[in-house]
Structure formats: structure tokens, C-alpha cells
Amino acid sequence: xxxxxxxxxxxxxxxxxxxxxxSGRGSAISNAVxxxxxxxxxxxxxxxxxxxxxxxxGVNYGLLQAMRAAAPGSGRRRALLAASIVFTIxxxxxxxxxxxxxxxxxxxxxxxSLELPVPEILLPLGISFYSFQIVxxxxxxxxxxxxPPSGLAQYALYIAFFPQLIAGPILRGRELLPQLAAGxxxxxxxxxxxxxxxxxxIAKKVIVADFLLxxxxxxxxxxxxxxxxxxxxxxxxxxxxxxxxxxSGYTDMARGIALWLGYELPENFHEPYLSRSPQEFWQRWHMxxxxxxxxxxxxPISRALLRRVxxxxxxxxxxxxxxxxxxxxxxxxxxGWHFVVWGVxxxxxxxxxxxxxxxxxxxxxxLADGPAIFLFFHVFCLTLVFFRAPDASAxxxxxxxxxxxxxxxxxxxxxxxxxALSALLHVAERALRPRARDLQAWxxxxxxxxxxxxxxxxxxxxxxxxVSGAGGEFIYFQF
Amino acid sequence: MQExxxxxxxxxxxxxxxxxxxxxxxLLLACFGLGLGTVVWGGIAWLRDARLGRxxxxxNYSRMMAKRLPRIAAARQEGRPAVAVLGASGLxxxxxxxxxxxxxxxxxxxxxxxxxxxxxxxxxxxxLADEIADAGPAGVVVAVNLDxxxxxxxxxxxxxxxxxxxxxxxxxEAFALPLHAVxxxxxxxxxxxxxxxxxxxxPWYWLTLRQAQLGRARDQLEAWLxxxxxxxxxxxxxxxxxxxxxxxxxxxxxERVFTGPDIRHYRASSVREHYAAILDGLDVDHPVLQxxxxxxxxxxxxxxPVLVYVEPIEVDYLAQLGLVKGPGLSESLGRIEAxxxxxxATFVDLHALLPPEAFRDxxxxxxxxxxxxxxxxxxxxxxPRVRDALADANDD
Numbered sequence: 001x002x003x004x005x006x007x008x009x010x011x012x013x014x015x016x017x018x019x020x021x022x023s024g025r026g027s028a029i030s031n032a033v034x035x036x037x038x039x040x041x042x043x044x045x046x047x048x049x050x051x052x053x054x055x056x057x058g059v060n061y062g063l064l065q066a067m068r069a070a071a072p073g074s075g076r077r078r079a080l081l082a083a084s085i086v087f088t089i090x091x092x093x094x095x096x097x098x099x100x101x102x103x104x105x106x107x108x109x110x111x112x113s114l115e116l117p118v119p120e121i122l123l124p125l126g127i128s129f130y131s132f133q134i135v136x137x138x139x140x141x142x143x144x145x146x147x148p149p150s151g152l153a154q155y156a157l158y159i160a161f162f163p164q165l166i167a168g169p170i171l172r173g174r175e176l177l178p179q180l181a182a183g184x185x186x187x188x189x190x191x192x193x194x195x196x197x198x199x200x201x202i203a204k205k206v207i208v209a210d211f212l213l214x215x216x217x218x219x220x221x222x223x224x225x226x227x228x229x230x231x232x233x234x235x236x237x238x239x240x241x242x243x244x245x246x247x248s249g250y251t252d253m254a255r256g257i258a259l260w261l262g263y264e265l266p267e268n269f270h271e272p273y274l275s276r277s278p279q280e281f282w283q284r285w286h287m288x289x290x291x292x293x294x295x296x297x298x299x300p301i302s303r304a305l306l307r308r309v310x311x312x313x314x315x316x317x318x319x320x321x322x323x324x325x326x327x328x329x330x331x332x333x334x335x336g337w338h339f340v341v342w343g344v345x346x347x348x349x350x351x352x353x354x355x356x357x358x359x360x361x362x363x364x365x366x367l368a369d370g371p372a373i374f375l376f377f378h379v380f381c382l383t384l385v386f387f388r389a390p391d392a393s394a395x396x397x398x399x400x401x402x403x404x405x406x407x408x409x410x411x412x413x414x415x416x417x418x419x420a421l422s423a424l425l426h427v428a429e430r431a432l433r434p435r436a437r438d439l440q441a442w443x444x445x446x447x448x449x450x451x452x453x454x455x456x457x458x459x460x461x462x463x464x465x466x467v468s469g470a471g472g473e474f475i476y477f478q479f
Numbered sequence: 480m481q482e483x484x485x486x487x488x489x490x491x492x493x494x495x496x497x498x499x500x501x502x503x504x505x506l507l508l509a510c511f512g513l514g515l516g517t518v519v520w521g522g523i524a525w526l527r528d529a530r531l532g533r534x535x536x537x538x539n540y541s542r543m544m545a546k547r548l549p550r551i552a553a554a555r556q557e558g559r560p561a562v563a564v565l566g567a568s569g570l571x572x573x574x575x576x577x578x579x580x581x582x583x584x585x586x587x588x589x590x591x592x593x594x595x596x597x598x599x600x601x602x603x604x605x606x607l608a609d610e611i612a613d614a615g616p617a618g619v620v621v622a623v624n625l626d627x628x629x630x631x632x633x634x635x636x637x638x639x640x641x642x643x644x645x646x647x648x649x650x651x652e653a654f655a656l657p658l659h660a661v662x663x664x665x666x667x668x669x670x671x672x673x674x675x676x677x678x679x680x681x682p683w684y685w686l687t688l689r690q691a692q693l694g695r696a697r698d699q700l701e702a703w704l705x706x707x708x709x710x711x712x713x714x715x716x717x718x719x720x721x722x723x724x725x726x727x728x729x730x731x732x733x734e735r736v737f738t739g740p741d742i743r744h745y746r747a748s749s750v751r752e753h754y755a756a757i758l759d760g761l762d763v764d765h766p767v768l769q770x771x772x773x774x775x776x777x778x779x780x781x782x783x784p785v786l787v788y789v790e791p792i793e794v795d796y797l798a799q800l801g802l803v804k805g806p807g808l809s810e811s812l813g814r815i816e817a818x819x820x821x822x823x824a825t826f827v828d829l830h831a832l833l834p835p836e837a838f839r840d841x842x843x844x845x846x847x848x849x850x851x852x853x854x855x856x857x858x859x860x861x862x863p864r865v866r867d868a869l870a871d872a873n874d875d
Contacts (some may be wrong), residue, residue, distance in 0.1 A: 007670035044666035047661055120762075122659070215697075230726055379571040410720025410726060413704040414697070439507075447503070454507045458514020465524045465686075465694055 001044050003253045004206050005470065006127055011041065016260065019184070027183025031157055034261065036185075038162035042125070051126045052161065054089060060084050060134050061155045064141055068148055077142060084138040092131040095124055126166040128332055132161050132292050137173040139296055146174035147181075154180050162263070163254040168246070169268045169288040176263070184262025192440050197256030199457050202464045204249030208422055213242035216415035221388050224398040228406030232398065234415045239388050240381050241422035244273065247286070271430040273423075274365060274379075276372040278349040281380065289329070291430035300326045323347035333387070342386040349379065357375040365430070523689045525696075540596045540641060541680075544607060547592050551614040554590050555786040561590035562865065563611055565604050566622030568597035569790045573847050573854055577624075582858030589617065596793035601771045602661045608777040609649060613699060618784040618869050620861070621774070623815065625792055625830060628756040628767045637661035643680070645673030650778070654774055657766035720835040731748065737841055744793075745841040747800045754797065760807040761814045768818050775822040784872035785824035786865055789815065790834040791857065792843050825868040832860055 001008045013038045022029055043050040062082040070077035075258015099121055132476035137158065140146040149155035158176050159165075179185070180205065220227070220235025248269040258265045272285035298321055305317040353376075365373075382399065422441045432439070442448045527582025554561040562636055564570060564580040571578050571593060578872050580593035594611065596603070604621060611619060626632050645668075653668060674683055705719040738744045745753065762767060771787070778785050789812065797803045812828055819826040837853040839846040 001664070001666040005666075005670070010670075011666075044669070045664045047654060047665055153637045219725070223731055226727045226731050227724045231720075408720065408723055410705070410723070412701075412721050412724070414701040414721070416705065450505060453511045454510035455514040458511040458516070459518050461732065462509075462515075462518030463513040463522070466519060466690065468690065 001041055003250070003257070004464070004472075011037075011044075012257065012260075019261070021345055027181070028153075031180060032153060032185050034162075035153075035157045038157065038165060040160040042160060042165060042298070046122070047123050047133065047269070048122075052091070052095075052124050052127075053130070053300055056088065056130070056134065056377065057156045057159050058152075059087055060138065061149075061152050063087070064148065064155070065140070070169060072144065081138055081142040081169065081170065085135055088134045088138075092127055094120055096154060097331075109452075129168045132164060132170050132289075133159055133287060136170070136292060138208075140173050141173060146172065147179055148175050149173070150181060152397040161258075161263070163263075164265055165189040167250055168286075169251060169254070169266050170292050171265070171288070172291075175266060179263050184194055186260070186262040188444070189440075190259045190264075192260065192444060194256040194259035195453075195457060196440060197252045197259065199256075199460050201249040201251070201253030202251065203460055204245040206464040206468050207460075208418075209242045209245040209249060212418040213238045213415075216412065216418070217242050217388070221301050221390075221394075222400065223392055224389065225401045226408075227401075228408045228411075229402055229404060230411040231406075231408070232401045234412050234419060235418040236381050236385065236398075236402065238415055240273070240377075240384055240442055241419060241426070243384075243388075244269070244426070245422065267387045270433070271426055273377050273426055274373055275376055276369050277355070277376060278346065278353045279355060281376065282346075284351070287414060290330075293325050293329055293468060297328065298322070301325070319351045322350045336391065338386045338389060338392045340475060342383055345383040345386065349383070351353065376415075482763065489596045492807075496536075520692070534764070540599065540603065540638065542592065543646070544610060544644075547594060548610055548614040549550060551592050551611075551616050554592075555615040556615075557588055559591045560615065560617035562587065562618045562620060563592050563614070564620045564622070565599070566595040566612075566790070567599050567624055567627075569624055569843055569845070570595035570622050572597060573842050575848050577854055579854045579857055579861075582855050583620070583865065584749075586862035588856055589869075595622070600624070600632060600636065601767050601774060601794075602633070602658070603641055604645050605656075605770045605774040605777075608774045609646040610644060612778055612781045612783060615786055616783060616870065618786065618865065619778050620789045621771075621785065622770070622790050623787055624790045625757045625811075626753045626767060628761060628811075629753050629815040630756075633661050633750045633767075639663035639667060640671055642668050642677035642837070643670055647672060647676060652773065656769055657764075658770070658834045660766035681724055681834055717720075730864050742840050744796055747802065747839070750797060750800060750802055754792075754802070757811045758797070758802055760810040763814060766813075769816060771815070772822065775819060775824050779822050779824065782872075784868045785819075785822070786827060786860060786868045787815070787819045787824055788827040788829045790843065791829050791831070791837070791853075792847070793833075793835055793838045794831045795835050799821065799836060825864065825871075827864045829857065832857065 001011060015033075018033055019030055022033060042161075051086035063080050067077050067080040067084070070080060097355070137146075137155075141148050149158060154177065157180055158171070159175065162178065164171060193423065217235055217239035221239065224232075243408060251268040255265045255267070258418060266288055268287050270287065271282040272281050277286055301324060302318055302321040305312055305321060309317045324347075326347030327340055327343045329346065330339045330341070333339045333342070382402075385398045385402075386392065386395045389398055443453045551561045551563055562583070566579070566585065570580065572578065573579075574685070577593070578592045578593060580595065584591035594607075601621075601623065624632075626818045639658070642653070642663055650668070650672060654665060658668065664688065674680065701721050705721070720865050723839065733742060736742075736745060736749045738746055751758075775785050775787070794803065812830065816826045816828070833845070833853060833856060834851070836849065837845055837856060839853075847854055
């Protein structure tokens with residue numbers, strides 16, 4: 001069920017009503033209702049997905065409990081962690097990558113006269129996200145770095161909590177489990193913040209990403225090489241902003257819905273296209289994925305490598321780890337070689353881009369940062385061609401078209417205007433984000449302002465309904 | 480027990496604040512509705528004269544059914560039950576009087592009602608099976624195009640919204656079918672059915688039309704930004720750089736998909752795209768086979784004779800490309816036949832019926848104005864089989 005559909009509005013309305021009627025009956029009851037609703041939400045996509053999710057939850061909970069019972073540092077505990085990771089990632093590999101790996105191996109198999117049929121496997125929704133969340137909790141419990149779940153129901157809700165089940169944010173146990181133990185904390189402030197996030201998400205996803213940007217980006221990537229270089233550049237910018245507004249819009253909605261339910265989810269984006277370097281970018285783009293990659297891939301691999309290589313090879317080991325991590329990050333985004341190429345390019349950028357000394361990603365922007373932002377944005381856009389194009393050869397054709405004038409005169413002014421508007425919104429987000437709570441409090445102070453707020457929200461939803469005829473799925477659902 | 484005055488005061492205060500909260504919530508909701516209504520009504524007023532920006536075939540289909548199904552029901556009441564024919568453009572993309580159902584009627588001598596719609600396929604037939612059965616046709620002829628089994632077809636022409644026409648009694652069965660192949664998730668299925676059952680079909684139609692008009696409004700904005708005036712009927716489509724670009728895209732697509740500008744034949748890669756599933760041998764659990772099976776079962780449950788025929792394709796051209804090799808094609812046809820016969824329906828394989836000159840384009844539309852009249856030849860082959868199927872049903 002997409003967040004931007006009437007059926008979801010009905011589902012959420014019914015759930016909030018039930019939770020309202022049950023308020024005061026304790027967190028166990030409300031969490032049980034929330035778990036039931038999350039499983040219904042998941043199965044309303046395709047009922048066939050549900051058993052896999054339940055098996056994943058059941059087996060991993062069993063392993064987690066056994067791990068907790070084993071002595072810290074013992075071989076049994078390590079074996080149980082390994083079993084949990086192998087089981088979870090094994091399922092992910094099978095459902096997401098089996099067909100891709102077999103297809104990739106076909107030429108080699110054919111030379112050995114082996115004919116293996118490529119299976120048609122339906123990708124279970126959200127498996128990339130919830131698998132990472134399962135692994136994250138297993139490792140944290142193994143390391144005793146955060147609270148364990150208090151029972152199967154709480155563990156299941158941690159995995160299946162519907163606002164974040166399909167496309168994140170990817171949580172850690174310490175973020176959600178204590179909240180689940182405390183029960184829903186619904187306050188007027190949270191409800192208001194939820195409204196703002198929901199409004200922001202609807203505007204980003206339905207109006208900016210789907211209506212203003214997607215049609216042009218789709219046209220261009222569907223016909224690489226046609227038109228002229230100006231069309232291709234505008235198409236590339238359009239896609240860059242489309243994917244940002246699509247995914248960050250989804251996250252805003254997920255966070256807003258969670259707030260209505262009384263839970264806080266972490267932020268996932270901090271205006272990534274205003275980054276001055278790839279290092280900063282990955283601290284601002286899909287932040288919960290970056291954190292996962294850093295905590296559960298980069299740090300363990302680099303530590304293991306550093307222990308094994310001589311001191312003078314330390315930098316090389318770090319660079320190799322960055323390349324491995326980002327290649328896997330690319331593969332996580334999709335089962336295709338062009339995603340791997342995109343990941344490798346991100347790794348190369350991280351290795352080669354000069355590190356900014358003294359000024360981290362939290363340093364305020366200055367006018368002098370303009371050239372660095374401009375340069376990195378364009379380099380990142382060029383790598384995005386591999387992300388969006390259906391395959392590597394289409395990506396190369398698109399890249400070539402960016403630098404060939406072409407015969408078609410003119411340039412796409414509406415699409416360019418949409419891109420310019422998106423860039424302005426992106427900058428405005430940076431200016432507004434730190435002030436959002438003050439602004440919300442200002443609206444809350446007078447009843448008249450609250451009514452104005454409600455009218456504005458209505459205007460926005462009305463506009464979204466009007467333009468949502470061509471509403472697409474969230475780009476990140478496919479990952 | 481006497482009530483404590485303090486408790487009574489607290490109760491009154493509580494009730495007062497609860498009613499105040501309810502009033503405030505009501506006012507906020509009204510403000511929200513005001514904002515929403517302003518945009519939707521304002522936008523619709525602005526769009527009133529805009530032309531449709533994208534196809535609304537789902538509703539065209541529904542409208543067509545709303546006109547023709549009553550004719551089938553009326554024919555039954557008059558004692559001359561009609562034969563209903565389901566199919567895609569291969570059935571109906573000819574001048575009036577020369578379509579396949581028209582030709583069939585001429586040969587059968589009984590009323591034949593066309594329920595054909597360009598781009599439709601087994602999924603649409605399934606969604607509409609309840610209504611067709613309820614109309615009480617003498618029999619149903621189902622045209623199956625071998626392209627129906629491709630992802631390309633399902634991706635290009637899917638109309639999952641038609642699922643709203645499924646009767647609630649069939650919902651459980653529908654959940655078990657692979658309707659996700661046309662993008663129909665369980666929540667959408669439930670929502671569409673609930674919407675239609677609640678009588679929300681007309682408002683839905685109305686809103687969807689307005690949304691479709693908005694696409695055209697975007698074109699107008701595009702033209703305005705280019706300093707020109709939008710001419711929707713400009714055939715050359717070169718009045719703005721965007722339209723010139725789209726023309727170029729169209730030309731490139733034609734070049735990539737077809738062997739020439741006359742779209743007479745697909746290139747080999749496009750043939751693979753459209754017929755790979757069939758040429759390689761259909762899986763027994765192919766989504767289209769399952770849905771076709773369920774459709775026939777639904778019609779047969781009401782005792783309606785069903786005849787399924789495979790539409791002609793240009794097999795000579797496929798053979799010329801070297802794509803018809805091995806047992807794949809015959810296995811696929813065997814699987815379709817097994818499904819059809821398994822439900823007690825009649826199967827007629829006409830895929831190799833016609834010579835190359837009977838086709839006018841790559842998707843398999845038939846030539847009708849040359850030496851060989853494709854739809855007539857098809858009806859000639861089909862009519863006796865339909866007659867037999869109807870006679871067998873009467874004997875039973």
C-alpha cells in the first residue's frame with residue numbers, strides 16, 4: 001500500500017481510531033494492534049510475501065534468544081550470530097540476486113555445456129530494508145551494544161513497524177526498542193510535527209518528483225542520444241532531484257506517520273546536494289543506510305584488514321575497504337551490473353576526492369563553498385547515469401549524449417524551470433530545517449494560525465490529488 | 480451515594496473541555512476541507528476546456544460494456560441470445576461492418592456482440608467475467624493473442640482499475656491469482672471493488688478525467704514558456720523544442736522496434752520481446768494461463784459455452800528470423816489448449832491460419848482492403864467451430 005493513496009488514508013484513519021479507542025489500556029495492547037496492522041499493511045501488497053517475513057522474524061528471534069543465552073565471546077555465540085546473518089542475507093541473496101547471478105554466469109555455464117534455467121523470482125517488498133534491520137539488531141545484541149527485544153512481539157514490531165517496513169529508515173534496536181517498551185507517546189507537538197512532515201512528504205513525492213520531474217527524466221532516459229546535450233543535462237538534473245524528492249518525501253511521510261502513532265524515526269536526508277565532497281554527501285544522503293554500511297561493513301572489514309597488513313599499507317587497506325563497501329552498496333540498490341558500476345564509482349570518489357580538513361559536514365555553508373558544491377553535484381550526477389539507465393550500454397550512450405551538441409535546436413524550458421524550482425526548494429530546506437520546530441511552535445500559539453495551517457494542508461492535499469493521476473511508485477521500493 | 484460537588488465540577492469542566500476539543504477539531508477539519516475543495520474545484524474549473532492528456536481506456540472500456548452488456552441481456556429476453564466476442568485490436572481495428580464480430584454475425588445468423596477493446600487481454604476478460612456471465616450470452620468467443628503472454632503486453636496495456644468490476648464473491652479467488660502481473664496489489668483490488676460496490680464509480684470517473692486533463696495543461700504550460708501557443712492538432716508536432724524532441728523519440732523508437740518506417744515488421748529483438756514466452760514454451764503456471772483458466776471457469780460455472788481461439792500471427796516471418804525452433808511454440812499452444820479443454824471449453828488454434836499478405840503490420844492487425852480480407856478469412860475459419868460449440872451446448 002502506497003502512502004499516497006486513498007486506501008492508505010482509510011487504513012491509517014481506521015488504525016488511529018482503534019488506537020484512540022484503546023488509549024490508556026497499556027503499551028502491550030497498543031503494540032499488539034500496531035503489529036497486527038503492520039502485518040496487514042504488508043500483506044495488503046501481496047499476501048504471498050507475508051509467510052517469508054514471518055519465517056524471517058521467527059527464525060531470527062530464536063537465534064537471537066539463543067545468542068543471548070550463550071556466554072559473551074563464546075564460540076557458540078559467534079556461531080549463532082553467523083547463523084542469523086547467513087540465514088537473513090541468504091534469503092536476500094536468493095530472492096534478490098539469484099536470477100541476476102545466474103544470468104551473469106550463463107555465458108560461462110554455456111561454455112561448459114551447462115543449461116540452467118534462470119528462475120523468475122518475485123522480489124518480496126522491503127526485503128533489502130528489513131534484512132539489514134535484522135542483521136543490525138543481531139550484531140548489536142552480540143556486541144551487547146544496545147537493548148535486546150523484550151519478547152517475540154516486540155521483536156516482530158521492531159522489524160515490521162509499517163511506517164518504515166518498506167523503505168526505511170533503517171533503524172537500530174536502540175532507536176526503536178526503548179520506544180516500543182515505553183509505548184506510544186502521542187503529544188500535540190508530535191501530531192503537529194507529523195502533519196508538517198506528511199505535508200512535506202506529499203509535496204515532495206506527488207507534486208515535485210512525480211508531476212514536475214519524473215515525466216521529463218523518464219522521457220530522456222528512455223531515449224538516450226535523442227535530442228541534444230541541453231536536453232540530456234536537464235534530464236539528468238531532473239532525475240537527480242526526482243530521486244531525492246521521491247525518497248526523502250517517502251521518509252518524511254514515514255516519519256510523520258510514525259509521529260502520529262507516537263514514535264520517533266531518525267532523519268534520513270540532510271540536503272545532500274549541498275555537499276562539498278563525497279564524504280559529506282554520504283553523511284547527508286540515505287543516512288541510515290550509510291550508518292549501517294559504516295557500522296556493519298566498513299568498520300569490521302577495515303579493522304580486520306588493518307590487523308593483517310603492515311603499517312605502511314594502512315591507507316591502501318582503508319581504500320580497498322571503501323571500494324568493497326560502496327560496491328556492495330551499489331549492489332544493494334539493485335541486481336544489475338550498472339548498479340555495481342555506480343557503487344564502484346562512489347567508492348572511487350570517496351578514495352580519490354581530497355578530504356576536507358578541519359571542516360566537517362556540519363560546518364555551515366559559506367559562499368566560498370559554491371564551487372565545491374557545484375563540482376561535486378555534477379560529478380555525482382554523472383555517476384547517477386549508471387544508476388538510472390537500464391543497463392551499462394544505455395548509460396554510456398547517455399553519457400556520450402551529454403557532450404554531443406545534437407541536431408535538435410532549443411532547450412526544454414518547463415523541465416528546466418522544474419529543475420530550478422527543485423534546486424530552490426532544496427536550498428530552502430537547508431534554511432528551514434533548523435527553524436522548523438520554532439515555526440511549528442509559532443503556528444501553535446494562536447488558534448487562527450492553526451486554522452490557516454489546516455487550510456494550507458488542505459490546499460496541498462487538493463493539489464496532490466489533482467496532479468496524482470500519473471502517480472508512480474516510490475523509486476526506492478524496488479531496492 | 481451522594482456526589483461530591485468537587486467531582487461534579489471536575490466532570491463539568493472535563494465535558495466542557497472535551498466539547499471544546501471536538502469543536503476545534505471540527506473547525507480544523509473544515510479548514511482543511513476548505514483548502515482541499517478550493518484547489519480541486521478551482522483546478523477543475525480551469526481544466527474544463529482542456530483536452531485529455533493521457534488515455535482513459537479503463538473508463539472507455541467500462542462505458543462500452545455499459546452499453547453493450549444490456550444489449551446481450553435484451554437479446555436473451557427476446558429469445559435470440561447473442562454470442563459475445565472478447566478480444567483486442569486484432570478483433571476490432573477495422574471499419575464498421577468489417578470487424579471480426581460483424582463477419583461472424585453474417586456467417587452465424589445469430590446476434591454477435593463485440594466486447595472487443597484495443598489493448599485488452601485475459602486480465603481484462605477476467606475482471607469483467609461476472610458481468611458478462613450475468614448478461615446471459617449464448618456463448619462467449621475469446622480471442623487470445625500470443626503477445627498477451629509477454630511482459631511487454633502486460634506492462635504496456637495493464638488496466639488494473641477494471642478489477643473494481645469483480646463481484647465481491649470472487650475476491651477470495653482473485654487474491655489467489657497472480658494479478659500482481661498487471662500491477663494489481665491486494666490493497667488496490669480491495670479498494671477498487673469497495674469503490675464500485677459503494678457506488679463511487681461515477682465520481683471516480685469524473686476525477687480521473689480531470690486528472691487526465693492536467694497532462695494537457697502541462698503541455699500548454701510548456702508551449703507558453705517557449706513563447707508560443709499550444710496547437711494540439713499540429714500534426715507535425717514541431718511547434719516547441721519539447722514536441723520536436725518527442726517526434727525524434729518516436730522516430731527513434733520506430734527505428735529500434737520495427738524494420739522500417741511502415742512498421743510492417745518487428746525487428747528480431749522486438750519479436751523476442753513480444754513472443755519469447757511463447758517461443759520458449761510457456762510455464763504451466765504462467766500468470767496469463769492462470770487468469771484465462773479462472774475466466775473460463777467463471778463463465779462455464781453458469782453453463783455458458785466458451786470458445787477460445789488463438790489469433791493468427793505471421794509465423795512465416797518468425798520462421799524467417801529463425802525464431803521458431805524446437806518444440807517451444809507447440810508446447811505453449813498445448814498448454815493453452817489443456818487449460819481451455821480442462822474447463823470444458825472449445826479450443827481453436829488459428830495461429831498459422833493466414834499467409835503473410837493477410838497482415839498489415841507487426842502487431843498482427845489484419846489487412847482488410849487488399850486481395851485478401853483477413854477478418855473475413857478469420858471469420859470463415861471460426862464460424863463453423865462457433866456453430867459446433869453452440870450446438871454441443873444445446874445438446875447438453
